[in-house]
Amino acid sequence: MTISVGDKLPDVKMVKATENGPEQVSSADYFKGKKVALFSVPGAFTPTCSAKHLPGYVDKAGDLKSKGVDEIVATAVNDAFVMGAWKSAAGSEDITMLADGNGDFAEAVGLTMDGSGFGLGKRGQRYSMVVEDGVVTQLNVEAPGDFSVSSAEHMLGQM
Numbered sequence: 001m002t003i004s005v006g007d008k009l010p011d012v013k014m015v016k017a018t019e020n021g022p023e024q025v026s027s028a029d030y031f032k033g034k035k036v037a038l039f040s041v042p043g044a045f046t047p048t049c050s051a052k053h054l055p056g057y058v059d060k061a062g063d064l065k066s067k068g069v070d071e072i073v074a075t076a077v078n079d080a081f082v083m084g085a086w087k088s089a090a091g092s093e094d095i096t097m098l099a100d101g102n103g104d105f106a107e108a109v110g111l112t113m114d115g116s117g118f119g120l121g122k123r124g125q126r127y128s129m130v131v132e133d134g135v136v137t138q139l140n141v142e143a144p145g146d147f148s149v150s151s152a153e154h155m156l157g158q159m
Helices: 047-059 061-066 080-090 104-108 152-158
Strands: 013-018 021-026 035-040 071-076 095-099 112-114 122-124 127-132 135-141
Touching (some): 047 061, 047 152, 061 071, 061 152, 071 122, 104 122
Parallel strands (some): 071 095
Antiparallel strands (some): 013 095, 035 127
């Protein structure tokens, strides 16, 4: 079942990419007590994700924070080392990378996709959401192959 606006995020283990290496976190604890702009990509370093999705959130980080967002989080079904390298290559200190290496978070929120045709296996769909104190207040899920409603610009327009 796909998560909806008004639902509390499920509690699963994720891994935060940090300068000191991977740090395991609980999603329930991590999103508690703050307003987070979360976006999911099918994979770090993939074309649309690297050329448009992450750069949009990097460029609009200040605007999102001026609208009350405490933290901007990117997630993908990649390991923390890949997510950390992606942040080093194209991200900024304004973006937190939460790795969903086994796809547990994507599965728990009901937003998986089958990327087997591209050699990717099971991945998280492209989406964005605003999470306030662990509860989804906005949810924008892309149609397969699209990139519009999960963009930073679209999220800003909703605020």
